[in-house]
Amino acid sequence: xxxxxxxxxxxxxxxxxxxxxxxxxxxxxxxxxxxxxxxxxxxxxxxxxxxxxxxxxxxxxxxxxxxxxxxxxxxxxxxxxxxxxxxxxxxxxxxxxxxxxxxxxxxxxxxxxxxxxxxxxxxxxxxxxxxxxxxxxxxxxxx
Numbered sequence: 271x272x273x274x275x276x277x278x279x280x281x282x283x284x285x286x287x288x289x290x291x292x293x294x295x296x297x298x299x300x301x302x303x304x305x306x307x308x309x310x311x312x313x314x315x316x317x318x319x320x321x322x323x324x325x326x327x328x329x330x331x332x333x334x335x336x337x338x339x340x341x342x343x344x345x346x347x348x349x350x351x352x353x354x355x356x357x358x359x360x361x362x363x364x365x366x367x368x369x370x371x372x373x374x375x376x377x378x379x380x381x382x383x384x385x386x387x388x389x390x391x392x393x394x395x396x397x398x399x400x401x402x403x404x405x406x407x408x409x410x411x412x413x
Contacts, residue, residue, distance in 0.1 A: 272360040275409035286409040288388055291356040299324050305388035317386040321374045328374040337375055346373040
């Protein structure tokens, strides 16, 4: 099975993004979220802008861990609800992966610019191999 990701401009260059439909059934929420493929991120995290766009009132949930990275540290909120990601495969079918929870990153800057991140733990849990095909500018998650 092969899931298709794409290069997209973010900031000064192109990065690998995986387009998903994210669903939190218990909250009646579903919306499109493009995750930056970030193998340097230990955890998958939903960006504040994406959380707001799909209607997730994340501040009603308990605080999560402090997220640390190159840009500094930021608060997170832990959404202890089952989260399902639907991803398009190369055959036009949808593949789904369900997680027990997700954390939302609260940005301190006025301008909300951080994308949602698909971390290394996601690839490990599902035994995905990440393939970059530079000549056609495509990225695949394969099992």
